Amino acid sequence: MAETSIDWNERLSTSVRSIAPSGIRKFFDIAAKMEDVISLGVGEPDFVTPWPIRESCIYGLEQGYTSYTANRGLIELRQEIANMYAREYDLHYAPDTDILVTVGVSEAMDLAMRALLEPGDEVLIPEPCYVSYAACTTLAGGVPVAVPAKLENEFRITAAELEQYVTPKTKVLLIGYPNNPTGAIMTRQDFEQIADFAEQHDLIVISDEIYGALTYGDEPHACFAAMPRMQERTVLLNGFSKAYAMTGWRIGYAMGNPAIIAAMTKIHQYTMLCAPVTAQVGAIEALRHGEKARLKMLHEYDRRRRLIYDGLTKLGLTCFEPKGAFYIFPDITSSGYTSDEFAEQLLQTEHVALVPGTAFGACGEGHVRCSYATSIDKISEALTRIEHFLKHHKK
Numbered sequence: 001m002a003e004t005s006i007d008w009n010e011r012l013s014t015s016v017r018s019i020a021p022s023g024i025r026k027f028f029d030i031a032a033k034m035e036d037v038i039s040l041g042v043g044e045p046d047f048v049t050p051w052p053i054r055e056s057c058i059y060g061l062e063q064g065y066t067s068y069t070a071n072r073g074l075i076e077l078r079q080e081i082a083n084m085y086a087r088e089y090d091l092h093y094a095p096d097t098d099i100l101v102t103v104g105v106s107e108a109m110d111l112a113m114r115a116l117l118e119p120g121d122e123v124l125i126p127e128p129c130y131v132s133y134a135a136c137t138t139l140a141g142g143v144p145v146a147v148p149a150k151l152e153n154e155f156r157i158t159a160a161e162l163e164q165y166v167t168p169k170t171k172v173l174l175i176g177y178p179n180n181p182t183g184a185i186m187t188r189q190d191f192e193q194i195a196d197f198a199e200q201h202d203l204i205v206i207s208d209e210i211y212g213a214l215t216y217g218d219e220p221h222a223c224f225a226a227m228p229r230m231q232e233r234t235v236l237l238n239g240f241s242k243a244y245a246m247t248g249w250r251i252g253y254a255m256g257n258p259a260i261i262a263a264m265t266k267i268h269q270y271t272m273l274c275a276p277v278t279a280q281v282g283a284i285e286a287l288r289h290g291e292k293a294r295l296k297m298l299h300e301y302d303r304r305r306r307l308i309y310d311g312l313t314k315l316g317l318t319c320f321e322p323k324g325a326f327y328i329f330p331d332i333t334s335s336g337y338t339s340d341e342f343a344e345q346l347l348q349t350e351h352v353a354l355v356p357g358t359a360f361g362a363c364g365e366g367h368v369r370c371s372y373a374t375s376i377d378k379i380s381e382a383l384t385r386i387e388h389f390l391k392h393h394k395k
């Protein structure tokens with residue numbers, strides 16, 4: 001672009017200027033220019049979307065599914081989503097009024113924030129957490145209030161901790177379990193006290209359950225909206241990116257009271273119109289026939305989870321054993337480096353990319369996020385390189 005006399009930075013909105021670009025991307029840009037890099041950095045499945053889902057989309061195109069859909073999404077898809085929640089959690093949502101199909105959970109999150117927040121409203125956000133929570137809050141005029149979760153408590157949040165940060169301006173509690181980046185889950189018992197807390201302070205709860213179908217061990221996923229009395233005050237977000245390896249399809253959804261769904265639909269109508277039709281066709285297939293493929297991928301993540309947990313623990317890094325999603329969040333303070341330094345040095349010297357914990361909030365200092373959505377061979381090689389790094393490059 002040619003030189004300009006306009007100072008574009010001056011023209012940008014204050015809210016956009018106030019947010020930093022995602023700390024995840026910075027390291028990928030460096031890694032992209034290097035050879036022989038093993039990435040434990042990206043938060044997306046290494047699997048290609050299962051074939052029957054891809055095939056249904058191709059068939060949909062053949063049949064001429066190429067136009068806009070209803071703003072809220074194809075009714076068949078909303079019906080399948082409603083069926084799934086009725087079956088899995090005994091939670092009942094009306095496809096006509098209580099469900100909105102969005103362009104990923106990313107859009108659903110943005111819509112929920114914009115539909116709910118007045119300038120200055122505070123949003124309680126347990127951290128470490130996904131990078132977009134605070135940014136979406138700020139962009140919608142709200143004030144993100146970080147509530148640090150602790151390694152000692154397996155990164156679960158308690159009502160007592162939330163209580164310390166609540167003020168008369170608190171309007172929303174935003175939770176995301178299974179958690180990115182820690183792999184923490186909340187049990188039904190944990191959620192019972194959070195439910196009481198939300199009720200006592202009359203908060204709206206946004207629950208991002210995008211990793212709800214990815215849990216390991218005996219503890220089943222606890223859906224927050226399925227807690228007694230919580231369905232009415234919860235905006236439940238979920239999508240297809242992680243469970244069905246469909247990140248590029250960009251399909252998510254929001255469920256809740258008809259008034260909040262109608263408000264979110266209004267914004268969606270003017271800004272997005274509808275989610276892509278071919279991807280919606282694929283999402284229907286995922287819900288109708290994708291269970292076997294989903295379980296196969298889940299089984300594979302579990303093998304990788306155990307390998308990386310055992311490997312990092314043997315290297316002397318304190319780790320919480322992740323119970324959901326596909327991340328592990330080791331404590332790297334014994335290396336003498338900060339999170340940022342650790343990630344940078346490891347990348348420069350051993351060509352292993354991971355993400356500094358601080359990308360997920362200030363309380364992520366002292367940790368790094370490793371994604372195990374990559375092959376067993378690559379994880380093994382990464383562990384060998386991390387071992388070498390810890391032996392030869394300790395600060």
Ligand code: PLP
Nearest residue numbers: 043104105106130180239241252
């Ligand atoms: N929520 C969490 C916790 C995530 O980790 C991600 C993606 O990494 C998203 C939401 C965004 O998902 P989507 O692809 O549905 O926009």
